Amino acid sequence: MNGAGFFRYALQIKLRRPNCSSSSPASFEEKEEDWRRMDNGESSSTNNSSRPWESYNTVFTNAKAGMEGVDKEKVQRIVYEMSKGSKYFQNEERKEALMKQKIEHMRDRCAKLSSLDLSNYQKVVDKRILELEATRDLSRIWLHVDMDAFYAAVETLSDPSIKGKPMAVGGLSMISTANYEARKFGVRAAMPGFIARKLCPDLIFVPVDFIKYTHYSDLTRKVFRNYDPHFIAGSLDEAYLDITEVCRERGLSGGEIAEELRSSVYSETGLTCSAGVAANRLLAKVCSDINKPNGQFVLQNDRSTVMTFVSSLPVRKIGGIGKVTEHILKDALGIKTCEEMVQKGSLLYALFSQSSADFFLSVGLGLGGTNTPQVRSRKSISSERTFAATGDERLLYSKLAELAEMLSHDMKKEGLTARTLTLKLKTASFEIRSRAVSLQRYTCSSDDILKHATKLLKAELPVSVRLIGLRMSQFVEEIRNSDPSQGTITKFIVQKDSSRQAQDLDDNDSFDLDANKNCLSNDESGNVSFGSHETSSAHLKNVVEYEERSQIDSGKVIPNQECMKKEERLQILEGDSLLKKHKECKPDTSHLMNDNSNAQNTEAVSVFPQTEPLYWIDGYKCVLCGIELPPSFVEERQEHSDFHLAQRLQNEETGSSSSTTPSKRRILGKEKVNSKPKKQKPDQKDSSKHIPIHAFFTKSNQNSNETQRRK
Template identity: 75%
Template sequence: MERKQIDGDRPWQSYNTVYTNAKAGMEGVDKEKVQRIVYEMSKGSKYFENEERKEAIIREKIEKMRARCMQLTATDLSQYQKVADKRILELEGTRDLSRIWLHVDMDAFYAAVETLSNPLLEGKPMAVGSMSMISTANYEARKYGVRAAMPGFIARRLCPELIFVPTDFKKYNYYSDLARKVFRRYDPNFLAASLDEAYLDITEVCKDRGLTSEQIAMDLRTSIYEETGLTCSAGVAANRLLAKVCSDINKPNGQFILPNDRRAIVTFVSSLPIRKIGGIGKVTEHILKDGLGINTCEEMLQKGGHLCALFSISSADFFLSVGLGLGSTDTPQVRLRKSISNERTFAATAEEKLIFQKLADLAEMLSMDMEKEGLSGRTLTLKLKTASFEVRTRAVTLQQYICSSSDILQHASKLLKAELPISLRLIGLRISHFNEDGAIAGSDPAQTPITRFITSGDATRKNMGDCCTSSPDPNVHSFMDESEIDVFINGTETHHQDSSHPRVGNNLSNMDDRNCTSSNDVEKSEKFKNLSSNVSTDQVYFQD
């Protein structure tokens, strides 16, 4: 009764929002204060209603998972634990400690560039964006709980002295190019994850220069500062997944080196919160925490039997790999590109002239991206997010391949007109079903986003506010994020037209929340039973 009374007095404590998640520079923030202000300023809004609807969906998923857990007998769990133990051994056998990966992340990039352009902003809380939405905030603003993807009016309430600076992507691209010139000195085939971060394989440069990975990281960070005037943080590890985690540890303007040693890796990962892992978002985190009591990566191994019983094979493999600290170590040279897309977030508007202008801008940018890659496609998908946060997708498959901005705009406009009148806060365009001659991505590493994490999660940071996000691969979830996927699965309307064949299915049907898709599939259970045959019932241990 006392607990219920506390929750009744403080309803914001049960209001889960991305705005209260820890981000570099927010370690000392009063989380409850931020949660209360976000709750009070959001309550009654369309955003609030949408968040409550998504929370209800998550709670339903968790309850279903708990119900399935209750149905598992001791024999069932023993059988699935055998499967997990065998799979852990197999995954451990794939561990590669021969490469050294460095993840570099520019510190509060947009804000830092603006401060470099206007030194008067130095030391003052500042956010890039507007009162409707901000793209990023500097470290002075983060001390108040202000962060990226937060509405500006909420940020101003948290920090009354907050200064807003409009986005300037021409400027950000310029400084990004300067940083990438430095990256190439250490790894000509570096993988760009976004404008402000990249992955470098520094194995060879360490050998060639006779330097340790720590020295190379320091040298690279110094070179970037000398060339750009901007600071960055770096993480070094045996694979890309861990390198990214490490780069966040000593932000800003710091570095962290995780030795290429199995014992060190397992120790490091054991206490790591699951949300620190790329590919585990808010939805997956809540399902694992509230449904199975999994808070750390080590607990994924401890509850491997439950994971194998309740999740798809690929998802269970991902979770077990995370628990072992495994990640991709190879450098993808050539990959098959399946789609290319971009989207723009802006203040909600129903003004048709403005909406069509933004659509034209997207068509132009998408056409330019396709031209760089030598691509043309025949399936065009339009993504819309309404003022009430409803997500709609509309697609058309054409008889001919297109790549020009005029063709893209012509067909996208037809899809959009069918939805009018409408008030929107986001528009996205995607082209897929490429011609075979243009199916291979270009060789310029600066144009090659990373797509081969062990997780299929998004490696490209989203730029909120009135800005664009490019995602040239369907495995990168920037065209439909985790929360939107939940809405999509649970009834968001999707429509697909095919002018060449009436029976072609919806090409978005495979866009699911891959890291938290539960499964009761009988066929999957049979596969697990087959896998578990001849597996020892002994608990798996490893010798160092």
């Protein structure tokens, strides 16, 4: 089945569709033409020395909804002209060169495959096809809903004067989304604002307001729940619903339910959305894009229809296949459509890892997720900020301190403790570096984070960076996933154990020196002062989404409350694991483990002399654990203070420097990075050792894999 076949088929479905879409048939035909061009490899990637912008696909990659009719060449030329020569541009060129190398390498490997190899791999493919076919489930009806230009649409609702004018949500550095009027100029999400303004001088910029988007997202989700109480929220503006049951109960088709749902979303919010209906989530998502905006597309649940649909589908339409994978598949293996993934399956299994090849093959067969997946808990939490590139160490340390505080705040808010810290740096030349260290204790304290982050950063100096990020991963699962309503004794043991471990290894005092020396050398007081933390919109978005997922999955538990309870319990339990009485100890004022979310409004006031070296926020709240004790509770406060002091002394005694120093191996690794970076120069790089393609990496250990498969 060729591409034209699918499009004729799709068009028939569209024309049969009753009252289905506000999008004009012309736009669908344009999309068809776009896809056909992609199908034939007529993308603008053809290198033409007189038109260098044609190979610069950084911003304008593939056609997004609403981009039909845009003068692509003009847009690409402007983007190219504005980017040319910049550090960003140079980095893009570097990445492009690397990608070409990978493609070349893969071509070489491809050429070296003997017919016997290919025949053996074909056997593997045939077997896998049978296995995958056995998993095909056409009994479910999945609906993917995607709000149209969500943020922009919400802003237009708030300010109707914007209606009909080109508008983008975001700022001059980056825009989050653009309305359809702006898209006509080539303006799109993830485009720098200054380029967008060049493309569309009258573009109106509206700052992001995630509170507002969350509100509207909640409204849409109320509607979604009526159709599938267990729907999967992909993000604020999209969701997957299993509508099998509701279709059966009401005797309606998937298309009819989709119509009703979209109509309901509109009446509840005043916003339009698009929908795709198919047998699995992967296909439903592809379908929801076909008649965007304010339209829908239904793919019938039968195998031949699915196979026909998939046959001409460009691989880039599949979620998980991005720019790099698309290029590698096309330029190295000549694969442009999903159908070709099955046809050239033997090549995929010869050149890619098992999991990658399996994924490609299942896509080629039109398979995707059909069951409602298990709860996916968060695996990491991070904060990062971009600023004007600087090599000023003092400034970098102060940025680091702010980030540590922000991250700690976010972790406490979610009741998370973790033990792997990763420092991310984006150098002035846009090179990304990451350096990680696993601690011997779980923590969420800003002091701990800063202490270790400082060491990681120190090892990289001197360096000029434009972004610093901190990420914590490897959470305490027992705490995160526990049900607060039960099992308190078990958790007591687990948590007490972990807090004891923490105490055993705590060496916070060593931080004081580091912090003062490295971070705040100009701060004579020696106190750490953090800037105010303004939660970024992106972050808020993620938190909101995460919380939403948690809420859905845990069945009406309000995550924030749950987190607070966990946090409180943890603190109480830590307090319970009393350590022995070391009375004389030096005051430590650097530990501002401020638990209060209104950190900006709290003043840390030291109300005690040497004998009680604690800070009580607003005079009554312990800065270390948040426990509240009014000044009149003199004895209790003294006792509480003693506990913290004892804890600190115990830490001093037992704390091993190895817990805070990157491991020996890490140091060796570091030396290697400095003297001979792991990342080899392009001309030296052996791409067989590291050819990442999204998660679909090529095999490096050919022999072992091949041997296995040939068995």
